[in-house]
Amino acid sequence: MDAETVAALAALEVPVLDGTLSNGSAVRYVSRDHSDVTFILQSLPKNKSFSHLDQATRMILFVFFTQQLSNYLQPGSRRSIRVALNKESRDVLRNLPIFPIFDPGSRDDDNITLDVAPVGACFVNDSVKVIPNIRGTLFLSYDYGRVLHLALEEREILGEIDVLRKAISPDAWSQQDRVTGLLPSLIDRLMNRLNEVGDVTRARISELAIVEVGVHARRKSPNQVVDPASTLAELYDAEDEVLPVGVFAREGPGSYIHQLRSYRMLRATLTPPSIEERITRISDQTRPMKNRSDKALRLLSLLDSCTRSEGDWLPFEVIGGLCDLAWLPIVNRFHTPSECWDSRGKDLLLCDMVLPRVPFTVSSQQLRDYLGWSQVPFDVLQSQLLKVLEIELRPSKASETDVLDRIEAVLKNVAKSFQTGLLSQEHIRSLAETLGDAAWVPTRSCGRCVARQGMLEQINLGMKYHCVAPHLLRFPGMEALLKHMGICDRPSQASLLSTLREISNDLSESGVDRPTRSGLVHASILILDEFGRSTEGQESEFQRILIPTERCKLAPAREVLFNDMGGDPTAPPPGLQFAHPLVSASLANTLGLRRMSEEDFAEGGDGIQSFHIGEDLTVRIRRVLQDYDIDHSSNEWVANAEDAEAKSVTFLVDEASFQGRRVIGGLTGFQSGPALVVHNEKVFTDEDFTGLGNIGQGGKAGRADSIGRFGLGALSFYHFSEVINFPWRL
Template sequence: MIKLLRLFYESAGNLLLFTQNVQEISLHHLQNDSIHPDDDMVLVFKVDKQELFIPRLNKRNILTTFTEASKKAMREERSKTKQTFICRTNIRITNSCGLADVVDGGKDGDTFESEWLISWSLGVGKSFRMYIEGGSDGALPLTAVALPISEKGNLHIYDASLGFYRESHLFVFLPIPVKVPFSVHINGCFAVSADRKRLLSYTSDDKTDSRQVTWNSVLISDSLLNSYLQFLAYVRNNCLHDVSGFYYLWPKDCGPENTWKPLLKEFYKHVVEEEDLKMFFGFRNKESVWLTFDECTFLDESFSNDSKICSLAYTVLKCLSKEHNICPTELPQTIRKAFVEAGLSSDINRKTISIEAFYEIFLKNIANIELDLHDKERLVIHALRQENKNIMQHLMTNACITSKPKGNFHLPSEMVLPNSPWKSLFDTEDERFPSDAFCREDILKALQNLGMKTSEIPWDLIRLQARKNENINTKCTECARERAEIILKYIHENRRSDQACPKDVADDISDIEFIPAMTKSAEWKWKWKADECLTESKVCCAHELSWKSMKLNKPKNMYISNLALQVGCSDILTPEYFHEYQEDLFELGVKGEEQVGIKTLREQLLHVTESHLCSENVSESLELRILEAVFKSFESRCHDDEAISFLNEFLDKPVIKIGKRFVSPCSVVFSLKHDCSPFLYGLDNSPFLQYKNTLEAMGVRKQFDFQTLKFVLKQLKDRDEPLDESEIGLACRVALLLEDVELDDLDFLYLPDSEGILRPTTELCIDDCSWVPQSDTMKFLHGTIPPNIAKITKIRSKRNHDITEETSEFGIDFGQHENLTNRLKRILDGYPDVCIMKELLQNADDAGATELHFIKDFRELGKESVFSEEWKDLQGPALCVYNDSVFSERDLEGIQNLGIGSNREDLTTIGKYGVGFNAVYHLTDVPSFLSKDKSNPERDTLCVLDPHCRYIPCATKRKPGRRFKDPSKTKQKYPDVFSGYLEDSGVWCENSGTMFRFPLRQACSDISPSIDIERFNVLIEQFKHEMAHSMMFLHNVRRIIISSIDKDGELHKEHFADSKISGESGNAIYNTTLETRMKLKEHKVSMSDIQRLGNEIHHYFNNQWR
């Protein structure tokens, strides 16, 4: 109940705001035990309404009046006749008792009165036609706007008293919970939703009655427009206390809501088009008046960025309104924006005086405008900051810049820059310096662009001022210095113009003593020539605190100031603060770097380096700067053969400073990766690096050669005892330099071992395999030397050392050395990958094997105990091929001779490990085989073929492979390698035979593309179908088996083929073939004479073959 009472109390005034008959609402309280209700009711709260001013209503309510007016208009067909009323209503809210505790801020007995201005209007356009056509469902095209009027004359909705909305709302005679985006309440016969909570409008689901939506739209753009215009007209004439408040009441931005945009567009269209609609407050002939749109002159929008400037510009237009027949009118930005949103940009623009036009009339009349001088200056400064070409032209051609001290107006070109280098040639009373208002940096810059300058001083006067300086120096050396600087500035400013100093004047000034000499700095510890020429000097009172002894000199007898580091010990220099006038001083005869002799530079350099040895007080930074300067001068002369020859004399002289010491060029290179002092030095990050030609002429090299590095290491070696920690570090750093030089002779190259003793590199190895046992002869390279240095100095790995030291354990040179990967790739072009198994079959047959076993081993084998890190890539899927023959020395020789083979003279063994064997490179990059002879273990061997010289240590391009003569010992050290030869799988026959291993190529190489398991299986399947046919012409092989190894190492046979020769022993076919070949060669046999042999293959067929 309390909540309901509060809501009622807080909005009670809204209920009566637009009612026509109800004038009072009261709330009474009756006790529960009341016996006489009529007498016991107590008034708690009351709202009543009193119409203060309603013209022409004759005590009738507005609805009745407008209804009759509508009917009359319909009969007389005068729909264009406007029917509007303005009324003022007083609504009083009385809190008799009981609600003080319910309502915040209220107390018993309070009475709140609120006066409202309400503007009513009947539609005369589309809304009226829709009404008479029955499209409004009987609703009148009637609207109203309302606003409270406070005692202070404020016209703001938020000034409404308790009981009223303080934000603009929509009413349909009673309040609707809908806010409107304007400054007034809006009332009308609108079509609303059934729950009276929203104004009907088009929605996304489009279920709203379009006729009712149309009614709302025409009512807003017609009747509501008239109500609003009438309301503003009444306010303008009767209630206005503040023009800004009037513009506040205008309809403006309605946000994203489209419902009210028709009102906004029609309102501003009427303001522009109605000839008698005076809605703007402006000035005509300096008097304030209300104006129509076409009478107005608005300021350019850019003025709105600065309220003060905008106000001043408006004042200027008021002052000039009569002379220029304009009516200046202030237009708030919100109103300007509303015009733009209503599509009236062009109308606003045609009534706006542009910023260029404003400044044109302002600057022409600046002297006569009744405005404070400071305000005029402020407007001119604003103009200067516009960077507008047209405005700049007006500024340039009108006397508008005030001067010191009287504030007279001058053209910019008549003014002098206040901080001009020759300002001391003028007095303030000359009215040539701008007033303080124009002395900001940006304004002065703008004035310079407009022609601000100093007066043009005749060169004869400049010459005279230079001569006067000699006399000035006798009175005040500081004044003389200032005068000299002013003269140089003037010469400098005019040097590149048509007013440049004539040569005859420059020659005369060159022989005048008016330039002070550079004084020696506190850091300078060497001889200073200018100290020999000092004379007693005087100063004026103004310069007493800045007194310095100073001698004036002739320009032709001086060097430029930036040469102090090159010639300071022997000649006089111009002051450093004259450095910006360097070119001007040169024109006056001052000598530059080109006039410095090379002998002078030599003396300066030697003096500095010698002083370094005998003085501890020398400034290192200044010393370094002197050195750089001298080197720079040397650099500019390096094109001269005489200078280069002169620089060669410095080869063994300590003239290059590195750190805190001077070193000879012969011990220096341009860049040194590591600190190798005190033997070797680098110029990394040295300031001398920029003088490359000079350094090269002195003997500095790009890098130390191998012999120099060997010599330094040899010097350390001569001690023949372990080095201390710092010496080891030095030796290691010198060793690191070896990676950048050409190693032409490794003999007598010494590097430190793990005990810090320098040893020949041939005696050292790298401790890179913990599982390879260390022998007594192994001397490990010092751990601080990285592997890349070990590699280029050909220091062997521990495994390689093991190979070299224990030849029987690790093998002898072996491998295919006829050619490398490119030849293999070319050979493979003649051997399709499908021929791989056939070539291996033929090789086995030629070797005398009776059985050939193909084993698919797709396991990942151990990768720890292998020959090299690269070998780990070979421990994956592979094809293993076993035959029961043993390699002979001739076979080993043949397999090394790529494309030749051991079968070159025996055509009956057309594939015995010759060129055909290379078909395996379709599968692998590293074929290998283990051959074992049970009857003669000394013939056991393990061979690895590595055309890339990548996988097996010690493989070379000459012999790209290795042969191990005692595989049993090798197996003990490298068991993971030998697990790939399946010695424990049951494949080997009585521990004899040969097992080939072909690791499948995992990635494309220089020899052939990669091959995956899927492709390999396809090749196997193809061979299965050709196995039987392949055995028809074999000499020895009688069985072919295809098996696979599972992950547990178990062997599984998948396919096999057997062959049996009838009527002959196993060697019959071989002997018959050999005999027939010899007879054919001698032409002693015909085909009909050849013996017939029977060959039974797996019982699939039995044929006679010639």
């Protein structure tokens, strides 16, 4: 044993004999051989610290014990059995500062420290490139300390994967940045061995703050870092500190970012926390943000994509932010969802004049539900109708067709909601009251009218009433809606009377042009036809109606005379006006108008006995016609002329036919002509007319000298006609 080794052992307080004494036989007999390592370990003081030994002494001891243990533990030339150290010897061995320990950092075999190896110290192989810094855990070189590892009977030799797992443990990871340059080296090894670790280890790595992000190159865990190649990255800037920078921003096969992306360790989709954070950030106008509007639209697009499946849902707190914060962009202004609408085509006509529109169409029904965009609210529909009807507020480019399209779209939406129970009768009543006298009803003529002028049935009542557009009525639930909004199948009696008064006022105004006047008169006649058609009208109501006159005015029915005599009458009786020529005889009869023929007969009938065709008279006429042949009729007429002391009798046949002849009693169904005229130059006396009132007796019934005392002259006319006209004094 050389002097340095002896000195080193002496420093360990191993009993070593002086060289001058060790050669004696007796000494050699009772002393141990210098290679008896078990004796040395048993001779060392237990639990004594040798920290005072310098590295040179430690190296001498390392070489000594390594050689001796190697010889002791390996089989010898005599095939001696290997003897293991007992536990007490192993504990003493651990306490010797002879173990090759790596300093934390990149592995350097030339920079190994010799020290004790307490329980928990780990032997590592040459695959380990970086030594982590873990409090209470030492990493020993297996290459240098193989014999010591064997002596301690350690079973475990750690490779790099095992060491990295220890380094990323929750307690150990926070210590890695305490050694200069250690953290980047460990991160590099983690990235290079990422494909060799298991899922549990990769999940742990995704939670470690290893990625440099943002302008300040702060480190965040991969699961907090946004993949710069994803659409999600469009929501962020460098100031947001979620986009990788430095070595993590480099793309390409084998790059850090490529490795993380391959195992989906980066954020590439929205999460509830990120949604909440982005909405809050976008809505905060006090903090600057680049391309805020573009980011808001991108967020809306991503939300639309990630909520299309039924299982995709958002927490209530996130939904609250979606609905309450002003984050939706419209022309450099930001709105809450309740203040705007998206660009869905079928909703365009329902709210475009009330709500500004976000330049994006949401397809996800779930997102529409979150934003309150599933159904245009009733108050918005109501406001849309009012805006459409306010001409002065309509854009100049809005045509009447645009207005009708919007009105019909709103009505269809309301009809559907009313039919399905989403809207109540109270809603519909409120809508009708709000619209009031506005012209909101689409008509068959592609126009609009007020509700009181609308009709569900397709009838023509002129310019004052309008049929609802037929295509609109075909929409399910529309007819029920319109009825609840005050539109009837046909106008009521009260409405008809009110409209006649309105027409009367219109015609009384000055400056009414001829087409308008004609239209009003025509409308009044159609209204009167409808009035007469109704079975509700009583005779008292007919007296209240107004009738168009020949002067194109409307007058009370009691003041209107219907000209049923044809021709061109000179003037109506005082206090009366002739009905307009468009008033038909059937309408006049229905309305009970006074007739001109009746007025004429009444004026000329003073002193004439009234008569009528009764049973006695008709029987008398039938018997006379049976007893006296038609061939003898002319004899009767000559006899009448003789009785009248006429000098001649003239017979005329008029073969012409006419219409509108003046006949009594409204017998306008008879056609006038051809006619037989029997004439003499005498005129009827009062007695003659008395005789006409007693046909069958004659006006000369009391005169024995009169040929016509039996009245056959008058009766013989019934051989030729049922309508006989007796011209009297002109």
